[in-house]
Amino acid sequence: MISKSLLPLEAASPAYICPYDQACSYLEAAAKELKLDQGLLEILSHPRKVVTVSIPVKLDNGEVRVLPGHRVQHSDVLGPYKGGIRYHPAVTLREVSALAMLMTWKCALLGIPYGGAKGGVPIDPKRYSVGELERITRRYTSELIKDIGPAIDIPAPDMGTSAREMAWMMDTYSVNVGHAVPGVVTGKPLAIGGSRGREMATGRGVMIIVREALTDRGQSLVGVRVVIQGFGNVGCAAAELLYQAGAKIIAVSTGAGGIFAQNGLDIPALKAYAAENHKSIVGFPGAIAISNADLLTLSCDVLIPAALENQITQENVHQIQAQIVAEAANGPVTLEANQLLEARGVTVLPDILANAGGVVVSYLEWVQGLSYLFWDEERVNREMEHLMVQAYHQVIQQSKTRQVNLRLAAYTLGVGRVAQALTVRGLYP
Ligand code: GLU
Numbered sequence: 001m002i003s004k005s006l007l008p009l010e011a012a013s014p015a016y017i018c019p020y021d022q023a024c025s026y027l028e029a030a031a032k033e034l035k036l037d038q039g040l041l042e043i044l045s046h047p048r049k050v051v052t053v054s055i056p057v058k059l060d061n062g063e064v065r066v067l068p069g070h071r072v073q074h075s076d077v078l079g080p081y082k083g084g085i086r087y088h089p090a091v092t093l094r095e096v097s098a099l100a101m102l103m104t105w106k107c108a109l110l111g112i113p114y115g116g117a118k119g120g121v122p123i124d125p126k127r128y129s130v131g132e133l134e135r136i137t138r139r140y141t142s143e144l145i146k147d148i149g150p151a152i153d154i155p156a157p158d159m160g161t162s163a164r165e166m167a168w169m170m171d172t173y174s175v176n177v178g179h180a181v182p183g184v185v186t187g188k189p190l191a192i193g194g195s196r197g198r199e200m201a202t203g204r205g206v207m208i209i210v211r212e213a214l215t216d217r218g219q220s221l222v223g224v225r226v227v228i229q230g231f232g233n234v235g236c237a238a239a240e241l242l243y244q245a246g247a248k249i250i251a252v253s254t255g256a257g258g259i260f261a262q263n264g265l266d267i268p269a270l271k272a273y274a275a276e277n278h279k280s281i282v283g284f285p286g287a288i289a290i291s292n293a294d295l296l297t298l299s300c301d302v303l304i305p306a307a308l309e310n311q312i313t314q315e316n317v318h319q320i321q322a323q324i325v326a327e328a329a330n331g332p333v334t335l336e337a338n339q340l341l342e343a344r345g346v347t348v349l350p351d352i353l354a355n356a357g358g359v360v361v362s363y364l365e366w367v368q369g370l371s372y373l374f375w376d377e378e379r380v381n382r383e384m385e386h387l388m389v390q391a392y393h394q395v396i397q398q399s400k401t402r403q404v405n406l407r408l409a410a411y412t413l414g415v416g417r418v419a420q421a422l423t424v425r426g427l428y429p
Contacts, residue, residue, distance in 0.1 A: 017310055017313075017334060018094055019092075019094055019095045019097075019098035019099075019309060019331065020094040020095075020097050020098045020101075022098065022331065022334070022335060023097075023098035023101045023102060023331075024045055024101075025335055026335065026407070026411055027041070027044060027045060027101065027105075027411070027415060028041070028045075029408055029411065030408060030411035030412045030414075030415040030416075031044075031415065033402060033404060033408060033412050034412055034415065034416050034419065036415070036419055037419075039427075040419050040422060040423070043422065043427075044075065044104075044415065044418065044419065044422075047072045047073060047074045047075075047097050047100055047101070048073050048074060048075060048076065049072070049073040049147070050070075050072050050073075050093070050097065051070065051071045051072070051073075051144065051147055052068055052069065052070050052093060053068070053069045053071075053140065053143035053144065054066050054067075054068065054069075054143075055067040055068070055069045055121065055136055055139045055140050055143065056139065057132060057135050057136050057139060058135065059128075059132055060129050060131060060132060067121055067122070067123060067136065068121070068122065069119070069120075069121045069140040069143060069144075070091070070093050070096045070119060070120050070121075071096075071117065071118075071119040071144055071147060071148075071153070071155075072093070072096045072097045072099075072100040072117060072118055072119070073100065073115070073116075073117045073147070073153055074097070074100035074101045074103065074104045074115065074116040074117060074118075075101075075104040075115040075116055075418060076115035076153075077104075077115060077418050077421045077422050077425065078107065078108060078113055078114060078115055078417070078418060078421050079107075079112075079113035079114045079115055080114055080115065080149075080150070080151055080152055080153060080154055081100075081114070081115045081116065081117035081152065081153035081154070082103060082107055082114035082115065082116065082117060082153070082154050082156070082359060082362065082363075083099065083100055083103040083116055083117040083118040083119070083155070083156065083158075083359075084099075084118060084119070084155065084156045084157055084158025084159075084161070084187075084358075085118075085119040085120065085121075085140075085155045085156070085157065085158055085161050085165065085169075086099070086118065086119065086120040086121075086158040086159045086160055086161065087120070087121050087123050087124075087125045087133075087159070087160030087161050087165075088120070088122070088123075088124070088159050088160045089122055089123065089124045090122070090308065091120035091121060091122040091123075092122065095120070095309070096118045096119065096120045097118075098331070099118035099120075099158075099330055100116050100117050100118040101116060102116065102118075102330055102331070102351065102352055103115075103116030103117060103118060103359070104116030104414070104418060105352050105410070105411060105414030105415055105418070106351075106352040106353075106355075106356050106359060106414065107359060107363075107414075108413070108414040108415075108417040108418045109352050109353060109356070109391055109394075109395075109410055109413050109414040109417075110356050110359070110360055110363075110387055110388075110391050111387065111390070111391070112359070112360065112363040112387070113363075114154075114359070114363065117153050117155075118158070119140075119144075119155060119158075120158075121136065121140060123136070123160075124160075125160045125161075133165070134168055137161075137165050137168040137169060137172075138168055138169075138171075138172045141168070141169045141172040141173055142172055142176060145173065145176050145177075148173065148184060149173075149181070149184055150181060150183030150184050150366070150370075154183070154184065154185060154186055154362070154366065155169060155184075155185050155186075156185060156186045156187040156358070156359070156362045157187040157233070157358075159232065159308075162187075162233065163187055163188055163189045163194060163198075163199070164189075166185040166186070166187050166188040166189070166194075167188055167189050167192060169184070169185045170182060170184055170185050170188055170192060173185075182369050183366055183369045183370060186198070186361075186362035186363075186365045186366055187199075187358075187362060187365070188365075193365075193368075193369050193374075194365060195361055195362075195364055195365035195368055195374070195375075195380055196374075196375065196376060196377035196380050197361055197364075197377045197380035197381050197384070198358075198361045198362065198365055198380075199233070199237070200237040200240075200241070201237075201357045201358050201360065201361035201362075201384060202233065202234045202237065202238075202328070202355055202357045202358035203233070203234050203235070203236065203237020203238035203239075203240070203241055203328075203357070204237065204238075204241055204357050204381065204384065205354070205355065205356055205357015205358065205360065205384070205388050206234065206237075206238040206304060206306070206326055206328045206354055206355060206357065207221075207238055207241040207242050207245065208357070208385055208388045208389065208392075209326060209349050209353060209354045209388060209392055210226075210242070210302055210304070210324065210326050210349070210354075211245070212389060212392045212393075213324055213326070213347055213349055213392075214302075214324070216396070217323075217324075217347075219301075220246075221242060221245040221246050221247045222245070222246035222247070223246065223247070223248060224242075224246075224247045224248065224301045224302055225247075225248050225250050225264075225299075225300040225301045225302070226239075226242055226247045226248065226249050226250065226300060226301065226302045226303075226304065227249075227250060227251045227252075227295060227296075227298050227300040227302070227303050227304065227322070228249060228251070228252045228253075228304045228306055228328075229252075229253050229258070229292060229295055229296060229303075229304070229305045229306060229307050229311060229329075229332075230252075230253065230254070230305070230306035230307035230328070230329065231252045231253065231254050231270075231274065231279075231281055231306075232254070232306070232307070234306045234328050234329070234355065234358075235252065235304070235306035235307070235328065236271060236274075238304060238306060238328055239252055239265075239267045239270075240267050240268070240271065243267035243268075247302075248263070248264035249264055249265050249267055250262065250263075250264055250265070250298065250300060251265075251290060251295050251298055251300075252265065252270070252281060253281075253290070253292050253295050253307075254279065254280065254281055254282075255292075255307070256280060256282055257282055257289060257290070257291060257292065258281075258289070258290045258291065258292055258294075258295040259281055259282070259284050259287035259288065259289060259290060260287060260288050260289075260290040260295070260298065261286060261287040261288070265284070265287060266286075269284075270284055273285075292307075293316070296311060296312065296316060296319075296320065297316060297319035297320060297321060298321065299321045300321065300322050301322060301323050301324065302322055302323070302324045302325075302326060303320065303322035303324070303325045303326070304325075304326045304328050305325070305327060305328065305329050305332035305333070306328035306329050307329050307332070308329060308332070309329065309330060309331040309332060310331065310332065310334055311329070311332040311333070312325065312332060312333040312334065312337045312341075313334045313336070313337050314334070314336050314337060314340070317336075317337040317340045317341060318340070320341065320346070322346065323345075323346060323347065324346070324347045324348075324349065325341060325346060325347070325348045325349065326349040326354045327348070327349060327350055327351035327354045327355065328351075328354060328355050329351065329355070330351050330355065331351060332351070333348055338405070338407055339405075342405045347406065348405070348406060348407060349406060350395075350406055350407040350410045350411075352410050352411070352414060353391055353392060353395055353406070353410050356388065356391065357384060357388060360384045360387050360388065361380060361384050364380055364383055364384060394413060395409045395410045395413065396409075398410075398412060398413055
């Protein structure tokens with residue numbers, strides 16, 4: 001049994017699925033398939049560095065609150081640590097650690113020269129003013145100043161953060177070191193060295209992977225019935241691009257609930273509606289209200305969970321009607337549910353492949369910054385498409401060669417590449 005002693009246990013209810021244990025069980029399955037050396041598995045099961053800082057912040061009412069801020073650096077065997085910063089009430093050290101490990105496999109699978117990291121602060125950003133969020137972000141960055149940097153660890157947006165937070169991070173880091181360092185973060189605004197296409201990148205990647213999977217089934221995106229859980233950065237961009245490609249988006253949701261329209265939603269109109277109504281989609285004309293739980297079990301061709309972890313579990317897996325499940329979120333399908341879906345012939349497109357578009361364009365942003373040469377959006381999209389399609393075909397090929405499902409195929413590729421790099425680098429001292 002692998003020791004996870006580095007990470008404190010969290011309060012557990014009977015239904016609690018520890019995200020770190022789940023990430024380790026995926027790793028163990030890949031290690032078994034690859035017949036990986038036990039010592040290598042032991043190394044890869046532990047994050048290299050776990051940092052928790054205290055973020056004292058003065059709220060607008062004068063009260064001082066201290067928030068925990070995590071940054072977990074799982075592996076830098078292939079290059080600098082890379083991964084998003086999450087602001088969400090459900091953030092815990094174990095969740096951040098699991099997501100950091102996923103980033104390692106994701107970057108290795110996509111063939112981009114990064115290791116994996118993740119950061120997070122357990123807050124609901126909607127409950128804080130812009131000024132408070134800025135003070136939280138700046139103090140969090142300054143507490144991590146020695147742990148991040150363009151050659152060390154490069155944060156990016158994740159759930160609850162965006163280009164705005166990246167600009168604050170870049171500025172705080174730059175002011176502290178005494179000169180402008182755009183490469184310390186990716187997903188930043190265009191005005192300070194961001195990349196064209198980054199905002200839509202994760203959603204675009206989801207669209208590309210779904211399109212490839214449909215092509216393999218002899219289908220196209222035209223007329224395909226799609227359900228999307230989540231209408232944040234990823235869900236919204238995926239909806240828009242799938243809609244443009246001719247798919248019928250019949251339901252979408254946010255944390256506050258979902259909407260359903262049998263004949264498909266007008267996504268551009270919905271986007272405009274959400275922008276006018278503080279990101280709420282409830283009450284969109286011509287659609288009927290639906291709960292998040294019911295949305296997942298709707299009859300459709302493609303289901304895209306683009307919100308939180310553990311949405312499709314042993315509890316609801318038998319009611320899932322989709323033929324393809326594309327994991328736009330990280331870890332929305334549990335290991336057991338994945339196996340049950342595969343047994344029924346449902347294709348599950350794993351997170352480290354399906355949602356990799358974001359980090360791929362982060363990489364392209366970093367490359368453009370390092371070479372002081374910025375590309376037009378068409379080039380960014382083309383380069384990203386190439387890396388996504390290549391990884392998709394490698395996963396399909398690996399799944400056929402090893403006779404394993406797509407998740408295990410993706411993991412064996414990602415884990416295998418990191419293990420190989422670790423082997424040739426050797427263990428210091
Ligand atoms: N947060 C995104 C992810 O989970 C993007 C990370 C990045 O761009 O570094 O993949």
